Amino acid sequence: AAGARAPATAPRTTRSRPDERRVRLAGHRPAEPDQDDPHPGSGAVQHHPAGDVRDPLHVRLRRLDQDRSHHDQDVYKNFLMAGIFAQTVTFATAGSAAGIADDMQKGIVDRFRSLPMTRGSVLTGRTVADLVQTAVTLAVLAAVGLAVGWRPGSAEPTNLGKILAGFGLLLFFGYAFTWIGALIGLSVRTPEAATSGGIIWLFPVTFVSNAFVDSRQMTPWLRHIADWNPFSAAVQACRQLFGDPGVSPSSAWPMQQPVWASLLYSALIAVVFRTLAVRKFHRADG
Structure with missing residues (x-):
């Protein structure tokens, strides 16, 4: 009929693509099409691998800081171990002093004098016994150091002979100090x-050095005092033999020459303090 209105057509609805529905169900908006996408309009979510150049700048800087921090920790770990080894053998001085004083107080030495x-x-027997105990302590400490990440040869190439020579030098240095304890x-x-x-006098000796x-x-x-400190020479010699990172050598x-200096220091300390200890023992006998 004229003037009759045409029936209104129902609005046409478009069905979402399956991938868009999955994105909406996951609580995300579909990604905008990339200008370089070979299939525009696909609505696929773009994923970039970790470390991609499109990562934010602060993320990349944080990764660089973490890598640098881990490297510095590894370097200092290998730098520190020689100082801990040397400190351990020198602190055995307190045990030697206490042991000899205890033997003198209990009269055990008087029995030996009758033989x-x-x-x-x-005194030699006492110091050698302390040396054996120090060697066992060093072995345990080396095993723990390897467990926590100490690696000989981290800075310079080394071999088993040099590593054993380093531990031998430590034992000689520690044996010289046991005569001070005697x-x-x-x-x-x-x-x-x-x-x-x-032990109280060992703190300035060990801390005014290149150990830590x-x-x-x-x-x-x-620094002049630290460079001429016998403890610094022993530590630097061990780092050289172990191939660990060390300090830049000064003109001292x-x-x-840390190896020769350490051997010379150890020999002088052993000769001087053994002579003084034996004389003191003779006077106590008289």
């Missing part, structure tokens, strides 16, 4: 006093 032996052999043990009356006297920090970070006058001779 047909030289006077110095009593003299202290003969000079005090109680084991408690021997323990205090045998590079001596270049010290003031000039303190012990840092230029």
Whole structure:
């Protein structure tokens, strides 16, 4: 009929693509089509692998900082182990002093004096026993160091012979220091006093050195003391033999030739303090 309206047509609905429905169900909006996408309009979510150049700048910088931090930790770990080894063998001095003082107090030494032996052999036997104990301690400490990540040869090539030579040098250095402990043990009356006297002076010796920090970070006058410290020579020699990262050698001779310097220091300390300890033992006998 004229003037009759045409029936309204129902609005046409479009069905979503399956991938769009999955994206909506997951709670995400479909990604905008990429300009370089060979199939525009696909609505596929773009994924970029980790470390892609399109990562934000702060993410890449954070990764670089983490990598640098891990590298610095590994370097310092290998730098530190030689100092810990040397500190362990020197701190055995307190045990030697306390042991000899305890033997003197309990009268065990008086029994040895009645036997047909030289006077110095009593002290020699005690220091050798302490040396064996120090060797066992070093073996345990080396195993723990390997477990936590210490790796000989991390800075310079090394071999098994050099590594064993480094531990031998440490034992010789520690044996020389046990004679200092023997003299202290003969000079005090109680084991408690021997323990205090045998360890308190070791703190400035071990800390004013290159054992824990590079001596270049010290003031000039303190670095001069650290470079000529016998403890620094032993630590630097071990780093050289182990192939661990060390400090930059200064013009001081012990840092230029740390192995020879450590051997010379150890021999002098052993000869001087053994002589003093044996004389002290003879006077106590008289």
